[in-house]
Amino acid sequence: MKLFTKYGRINFLAILSVLFAGSVCYYYIIRYVLIHQLDETLKVEEQEILDFVHKKNQLPEPSQYRDQTVFFTRTDEPVKRRFLSVRHHGHFRQIFFPVLADKMQYMAMVSKSQEESDDLIGLIVIITLGLMGLLFLVLYLVNRLVLRKLWRPFYQTLSSIKQFHLSSQRTIPDLNTDINEFQELGIAVQEMARKVLQDYDSVKNFADNASHEMQTPLAIINSRLDLMIQDQKLDERQMKQLQGIYDATGRLTKLNQSLLLLTKIDNNQFVNVKDISLDLLIKEKIFELDELIHAKHLQLSVNASPASVQMNEYLADILINNLMSNAIRHNLENGKIDIIICPGMLKISNTSDPLGFDGAGIFDRFQKNAQSQGIGLGLAIVKQISDNYHFIIDYSYFNDLHTFTLRF
Numbered sequence: 001m002k003l004f005t006k007y008g009r010i011n012f013l014a015i016l017s018v019l020f021a022g023s024v025c026y027y028y029i030i031r032y033v034l035i036h037q038l039d040e041t042l043k044v045e046e047q048e049i050l051d052f053v054h055k056k057n058q059l060p061e062p063s064q065y066r067d068q069t070v071f072f073t074r075t076d077e078p079v080k081r082r083f084l085s086v087r088h089h090g091h092f093r094q095i096f097f098p099v100l101a102d103k104m105q106y107m108a109m110v111s112k113s114q115e116e117s118d119d120l121i122g123l124i125v126i127i128t129l130g131l132m133g134l135l136f137l138v139l140y141l142v143n144r145l146v147l148r149k150l151w152r153p154f155y156q157t158l159s160s161i162k163q164f165h166l167s168s169q170r171t172i173p174d175l176n177t178d179i180n181e182f183q184e185l186g187i188a189v190q191e192m193a194r195k196v197l198q199d200y201d202s203v204k205n206f207a208d209n210a211s212h213e214m215q216t217p218l219a220i221i222n223s224r225l226d227l228m229i230q231d232q233k234l235d236e237r238q239m240k241q242l243q244g245i246y247d248a249t250g251r252l253t254k255l256n257q258s259l260l261l262l263t264k265i266d267n268n269q270f271v272n273v274k275d276i277s278l279d280l281l282i283k284e285k286i287f288e289l290d291e292l293i294h295a296k297h298l299q300l301s302v303n304a305s306p307a308s309v310q311m312n313e314y315l316a317d318i319l320i321n322n323l324m325s326n327a328i329r330h331n332l333e334n335g336k337i338d339i340i341i342c343p344g345m346l347k348i349s350n351t352s353d354p355l356g357f358d359g360a361g362i363f364d365r366f367q368k369n370a371q372s373q374g375i376g377l378g379l380a381i382v383k384q385i386s387d388n389y390h391f392i393i394d395y396s397y398f399n400d401l402h403t404f405t406l407r408f
Helices: 003-056 115-150 152-163 180-229 236-266 278-288 290-295 313-329 378-388
Strands: 068-074 082-087 091-101 104-113 274-277 299-304 308-311 336-342 345-351 392-398 401-407
Touching: 003 068, 003 082, 003 091, 003 104, 003 115, 115 152, 152 180, 180 236, 236 378, 274 278, 274 313, 278 290, 278 299, 278 313, 278 336, 308 313, 313 345, 313 378, 313 401, 378 392
Parallel strands: 299 336
Antiparallel strands: 068 104, 082 091, 091 104, 274 308, 336 345, 345 401, 392 401
16 A cells, blocks of 8 residues: 555545544533523523512413413422423423412423424534534645645655666666655655665775676686696596596586676666567477486476566576586486476476585575585575575475475
């Protein structure tokens, strides 16, 4: 739910609650005031009757008009003065009180119509409801027009943050607003974007420089090792030592390249995307890795339907290459590889021994079996590429099959 919508609902409910409670209280206050005023009128009539009886020692004549009725009833029971509202052919307010005339006790009743008070209360209710409706209309227009305009800088800042990208090197534009809070928000976001760009440039330059500087000495070491290995004067022990150094240098080179690739993926340096046909890319990789597949006498099964995905071509090649290489390198002699491709999913399964560690950490960097000759970054790169494009990569082991499922 949007902030503006939630604010509007809370504001509406709060105002509705206050107006409803206030209207109920207002109704009962007005009703009390009008009834009290009517009771005062009845008290005046009571006093006039008592004054008449006091002067003449007899009751006045009973009377009945449209809005007032007076009558007397002979009684021996004690009479208490009281007020009462009744509905009988109309709405009336009545007062009962005792009267002594000619040494006899009577109960006097004076009744006055309450219709005028009811009409006045009804008119007040109608006016109040009208004012409430007008108030809600004004509040709605204020929320839709004025408050939306006030919140516009916030949404502009939010849109700028969404469009911000490290590779574009563009900062957050200035906000044109006179609201202090939004000005502070804009300044904070601009400062944050500037620091992020500065850190990004620093990391990118470090990765590029480190890669360049490390590749040169590694290339020199490899070339010198090539020359030394070709020396006929070396004995078998020296040859094995040089071969170990040569292999370690090769792993160091791969490690440097893999770490550099991970850094570039983290920094979103692969921004160019295109429509990649995964079924065709899988067929190309099978052709490239055909010798390795036959060297282990692996049985390959491919069930491919046309499937495509939007991503960088170089990263797509690395993603498929790492998954295929992993399925071949860690497979058994005379094992099998099953590949299933369909729209939205790629599944690669291979036979192999159970993992020597928890399968939940298979995508962690440098996670590998003790007997593995790899550097432990292949699947970490697969995971990083998948996360970069919001793909879902899962691993499972069932019936001696290690299965990697990629959903995109």
